[in-house]
Amino acid sequence: MSTATRSLPRTIGAHAILLTYTAIALFPVILVIMNSFKSRAGIFGAPLTPPTPGTFDLIGYTTVIGQGDFTHYFQNSLVVTVASLFFVLLFGAMAAFALSEYRFRGNTLMGLYLALGIMIPIRLGTVAILQLMVASGLVNTLTALILVYTAQGLPLAVFILSEFMKQVSDDLKNAGRIDGLSEYTIFFRLVLPLVRPSMATVAVFTMIPIWNDLWFPLILAPSEETKTVTLGAQLFLGQFVTNWNAILAALSLAIMPVLILYVIFSRQLIRGITSGAVK
Amino acid sequence: MAADIRPKRPFRWHIGIFLAPAVLVYTAIMILPLAGTLQLSLFRNIEQHQIFVGLDNFRTLFGDPNWSVNFWNALRNNVWFFIIHMLVQNPIGVMLAALLSSPRLRFAAFYRTAIFVPTILSFVIVGFAWKLILSPLWGVAPHMMDLVGLKSFFTPWLGKEQYALTALSLISVWQFVGIPMMLIYAALLSIPEEVIEAAECDGITGMSQFWKIKLPLILPSIGIISILTFVGNFNAFDLIYTAQGALAGPNYSTDILGTFLYRAFFGFQLQVGDPNMGAAIATMMFLIILGGVCVYLFLVQTRLRRYQF
Numbered sequence A: 001m002s003t004a005t006r007s008l009p010r011t012i013g014a015h016a017i018l019l020t021y022t023a024i025a026l027f028p029v030i031l032v033i034m035n036s037f038k039s040r041a042g043i044f045g046a047p048l049t050p051p052t053p054g055t056f057d058l059i060g061y062t063t064v065i066g067q068g069d070f071t072h073y074f075q076n077s078l079v080v081t082v083a084s085l086f087f088v089l090l091f092g093a094m095a096a097f098a099l100s101e102y103r104f105r106g107n108t109l110m111g112l113y114l115a116l117g118i119m120i121p122i123r124l125g126t127v128a129i130l131q132l133m134v135a136s137g138l139v140n141t142l143t144a145l146i147l148v149y150t151a152q153g154l155p156l157a158v159f160i161l162s163e164f165m166k167q168v169s170d171d172l173k174n175a176g177r178i179d180g181l182s183e184y185t186i187f188f189r190l191v192l193p194l195v196r197p198s199m200a201t202v203a204v205f206t207m208i209p210i211w212n213d214l215w216f217p218l219i220l221a222p223s224e225e226t227k228t229v230t231l232g233a234q235l236f237l238g239q240f241v242t243n244w245n246a247i248l249a250a251l252s253l254a255i256m257p258v259l260i261l262y263v264i265f266s267r268q269l270i271r272g273i274t275s276g277a278v279k
Numbered sequence B: 001m002a003a004d005i006r007p008k009r010p011f012r013w014h015i016g017i018f019l020a021p022a023v024l025v026y027t028a029i030m031i032l033p034l035a036g037t038l039q040l041s042l043f044r045n046i047e048q049h050q051i052f053v054g055l056d057n058f059r060t061l062f063g064d065p066n067w068s069v070n071f072w073n074a075l076r077n078n079v080w081f082f083i084i085h086m087l088v089q090n091p092i093g094v095m096l097a098a099l100l101s102s103p104r105l106r107f108a109a110f111y112r113t114a115i116f117v118p119t120i121l122s123f124v125i126v127g128f129a130w131k132l133i134l135s136p137l138w139g140v141a142p143h144m145m146d147l148v149g150l151k152s153f154f155t156p157w158l159g160k161e162q163y164a165l166t167a168l169s170l171i172s173v174w175q176f177v178g179i180p181m182m183l184i185y186a187a188l189l190s191i192p193e194e195v196i197e198a199a200e201c202d203g204i205t206g207m208s209q210f211w212k213i214k215l216p217l218i219l220p221s222i223g224i225i226s227i228l229t230f231v232g233n234f235n236a237f238d239l240i241y242t243a244q245g246a247l248a249g250p251n252y253s254t255d256i257l258g259t260f261l262y263r264a265f266f267g268f269q270l271q272v273g274d275p276n277m278g279a280a281i282a283t284m285m286f287l288i289i290l291g292g293v294c295v296y297l298f299l300v301q302t303r304l305r306r307y308q309f
Helices: A008-036 A040-045 A059-067 A070-101 A107-119 A122-135 A142-165 A170-178 A183-194 A196-212 A215-220 A229-239 A244-277 B013-040 B056-063 B065-100 B108-120 B123-134 B140-147 B161-176 B178-189 B193-201 B206-233 B238-244 B257-266 B275-300
Strands: B043-046 B049-052
Touching: A008 A244, A008 B065, A008 B108, A008 B123, A040 A244, A059 A244, A070 A107, A070 A142, A070 A183, A070 A196, A070 A229, A070 A244, A070 B013, A107 A142, A107 B013, A122 A142, A122 A215, A122 B013, A122 B257, A122 B275, A142 A196, A142 A215, A142 B013, A170 A183, A183 A196, A183 B013, A196 A229, A196 A244, A196 B108, A215 A229, A229 A244, A229 B123, A244 B108, A244 B123, B013 B275, B043 B275, B056 B065, B056 B275, B065 B108, B065 B161, B065 B178, B065 B206, B065 B257, B065 B275, B108 B161, B108 B178, B123 B140, B123 B161, B123 B238, B161 B178, B161 B238, B178 B206, B193 B206, B206 B275, B238 B257, B257 B275
Parallel strands: none
Antiparallel strands: B043 B049
8 A cells, every 4th residue: 555545644534534523423322421410500501521529419310210210111112123133034034045046037126116115115104004003903012013124124124135135055955856855944944054144134224214113103003002212212202301310211211222232233233234244 | 924835834833933023023013003193184083972074184284374384484495404415424425435435445444333333322422522512601513613824714603594494404414414324334335356457457447447447336335325314304304303302493594304203293392292283294104104115116227237246
């Protein structure tokens, strides 16, 4: 590499811009978490300083945990996310396998049909989805949410997974066929383990919008029993507009699980994006 | 799903079985309701019966001042929302990606991870956190502007009609800048080393290398982030709803198609929900998004040459 690409001022400039933007990106998050550990006087008196022994207070957290039914909401979110994720990955991988492995009439058409949902958001069908759920008695059940999120996640999952399944070597599959494995065994025992990294990518892509969605819980499952953590937090924040300790604590509680998961899986996610999964 | 019907080959059931679950769920929960919504927009509930009224709902939507004022307002706001994203989010994303992809940059992984953090947070968190920061009650924003001597410029942006929508658009930009950054970053990484080296041999480095060599090569990715932004913006709802409520205050100045659809369909306060009008608005959103996607597919994508290395 020539020296021209490594001039010192340019490097410093790049770091300065990136650092500034990193600060902008992280500042609100840090501010909220920092202040959630302070007393009311600390929050208003010195919002920009980290909690000191004088201002440290867990009153916000005790209010939130005492008031809201957050563990229950959390459970609902977890059930919905994990179940939808399971179905998206299983059904998505199966369809992707069929589309990438076999040549049959209507293959391209089926691929296009399934890809339609990448561009057209499922939200536009809400009116009829609600009618459908009312008719089948699924309103205010987690099943309704799981079904909707499965349908929502499938198009992208099929699209990305079939790109990856095309790369699995034909020789391996044909060797399996010669050994008398059925097509199902080839899929589950040979192909699935090989595409596991791309499954992880799809999982992360699918999971974030489901966990964060507000629209469908609000419309399909707003009852106390089925509230997800996003909807619960929204309503809770609406009720406690003046209790700043509680609001900041609730926001921090909502941020932290996602943040921890992100830090663990960020490598996977970023590798997934940059490996050309989304071309 | 029809298998090849050649004399030798038996019907390949497994293809159907592999495809069936995905196709069934997708069709039943996504495609049919989408079609059903389009169909509902042509009906109206008169005395408990769904009566076919043709395009009357759309006539109401465009002609009846009770609806049309709100509709055009929401559409205008939505266009502004989109323009801000295109002018601020995507250029910043491209710039960050260009910096990140510079060779041998230290801490690149750290920057990448940190800048993507807002994107994974839910709208509820983002909307509320910014509402608190911009709130004159807390005083974080005025205090920080005071530090750089700009305190006189502070106003409660989210509460003023002329600023609220722009402020919310910028919050949304803050949240989503990670997506264009990542996609462009991926595209920049896929440019082969030889092309860059050839450019360097010709003495093209630094900024001019970016403008003359890299930018033309990543144009297809810029096309993709533009259409993703378009679809995302015309389908947005959550941020406005969490920050300003379903009424999209102050005085509907932050109302976009998503919140307008929610109010029409579900009703809010004095307004009674009307599924058929909701379906009509959803149909308009569908047509707008479809239009955008078609423009992208037929006009933009076919003209951008894809470079295969």
